[in-house]
Amino acid sequence: MAQLFKNVKLHNVLFIPVRYRNPQHHWSEVKKKVTCTQRALDHFDDFYEKVYGESWKHIRSAMLAKNHKYVAVVNNFSDTERTCSELENLGAMSLKSVYDSVKRSIDYEKSLVRPKGYQETIRLMNEKLGNIVEEQKKNVTSVYTDPSDDHTQNVIEKESENDNSSFEPVKLKSIETDLKVVTSKDRIISPACAESSSFLYEYVPATKLKGMEDFVLESEHYNYYTQGADFRIKIEKENDMNFPDHLLLYTFEEGNNTKFPKPKTGSTDLLDYFVLDGASVLPILSLDLQPGDKFLDMCAAPGGKTMMALQTLRLRLAVANDIQESRINRINTFIHEFLLEKYCDKSFYITQSDARHIEDNGVYNKILVDVPCTTDRHVLHEFDNNIFKGSRIKERLRLPELQSEILVNALKLAIPGGTVVYSTCTLSPIQNDGVVQMALKKAFEEHNVVYKVIDQMDALVPLKYLYNFNDSALKYGHIVVPSKSRNWGPMYFCKMIRIQ
Template structure:
């Protein structure tokens, strides 16, 4: 975690940034809610779940995850919520948490679906990531684009939903496609490595799964996508964002050791505005990449309205202006802002979310 030794000058700069940080979010959420609810929630340790790799020996994985632990694994309530609404699709996922705050052991190699093939056993991640990928409601035969995919956890979720019955080369005839994109070269290498470690080799051999390295924020990048404009049934855009929890965790860790966290010292209110421009450009690309009647899921790890509802509103305005200039474009965008109304298990999701103007905010401690 980047940090530097505290000096009086740096401490003053860090304190000023922290004060500005608090003021920015108090303005959005109100002083009482920010200081008594949201900031304390962001300060808590991340509680991870384990996504069991269904392309490996799941029972072996469950056994070693429980090995030597004095607490019990349990299935997340939110997954039960998804299963009631998505049926067999979400039913192909297996996600467990610990009843305590203990961490999961590192993933290990387990027997894969094919002879002499091994894959990594599980992926530890925030359950909100599993939820976001699952809500896209991916099904076999879908052509899916994960626009900002690194390090790959959501792509692994999507792959398990796209290829739920993959057991042999002959059975991989469902025509499902997953393209996972990451522009940053180092992050793309990590993404590629992770996909190859978790997914069966046959998926790469027949190009059912492919890692891309494209700048999704450029205006013409949609023409560089393998399936081109309108070529995808569903697109996941987990956009780069402020990630306030990361900033808060870095600040608290550095403070406890008498140091200054770069993340907090360098934070400025203008960062959200700059990120929102990139997020809007990425969202515009995904809307052009998806087919008529397809779905795009826009997600961030930020609680800034500027990076969430603000991006959606700006994109809708930009689309309106573009359609005025190009009268041949007749497609329209429908924002599904009432996610909870589509879920039969609404009471379960209510524990973790609230609806904003255009989105559903999900907070899982």
């Protein structure tokens, strides 16, 4: 009997039917499996596909990839020459050199003077070429047909009418035309524009937030930001981007995702360099830091952009601010790895304050407003501190309001003629252009300050070799979107200068 029991399969003996098990598609089973990273991806699929169209699948694929691309910022307080030499031996190239080289090439093309009557000569050549083509058509037709035949003549005339376009001379097009790049030429929202009243509605996700028992329509929350759609803002073009001589940035060419090695400790006991997302350098470059500038980073943790500003060696005063003690500790730790203490004592300070309530009026002429946002790339890879956790839904919905309040305070603090750069690492037009629009209106109405927005489209052209810009849906700022060969970002930035 015992031997017989051993030969019986265990699952046949101990089989217990489950009468009330839910299928995999049941809401209770689905809810158990949805993580905050998956919730973030579902939200982005719902939202960004409407904003970026066919481009979204490529952006999505790049953000989910692990081969994130970086820029190395050389530490001027360590062994600069040795560090630059070692980075160049790795195959890294200077971002400033790339920009200057491409800029010279563009300027040279623009400087070419066409001889007088050049356009008329081209027109006459095209006309002559068309006549030659027509003559050749007649010659070819006469070889294979009898012109005296009425039926043949009718066929020839009909074919000539149908196929005439195939014999027209080809008009040459530029590479830019073939690429079909769509850019926004009118970057001013006018009250008379019929589209202005629905500016932000185009980007509001139509579906409900996932992972909630009582669904909340995000469109209802964001209706508030359409109130600023009728506020007219002056736009001014900028043709050049200034690279400070002492700001040494290195990266690898397009498609090369080589990782920078761990930095060494130099003769000053400081690290040789640090790395940033390649798009993160653009907000600091947009500030156009000059000797004697007084700089404020309102939301500075972990400190990378502040340190980059310090590496220009141009600042008379630099202040890194953040709200939480834990974030202040991160700034302190980072700064002491790269900055000499005697430098900190004279011109660099770390403050802990709510950026919405900083009151240092009339002090700063350069302010960076790198606000808290949905951190689109981070939330797809990290569970810790993920803003798409169920417990942080209200916080996420209030982000645009918080961002707007911080930016309004920055616009109030900057001195006349001063520059404010607003930046995020999200693809959301509501957190980007939407916040800029609303903040500029509120700053004018509440504090009587007026700003002009700087259109940097022309200044950024030399960087299109390395960065993938997608400004077609924007009115004010610029955005770097990730792609497989240029996998950095997303990073939105908007430059504003106070004129009143």
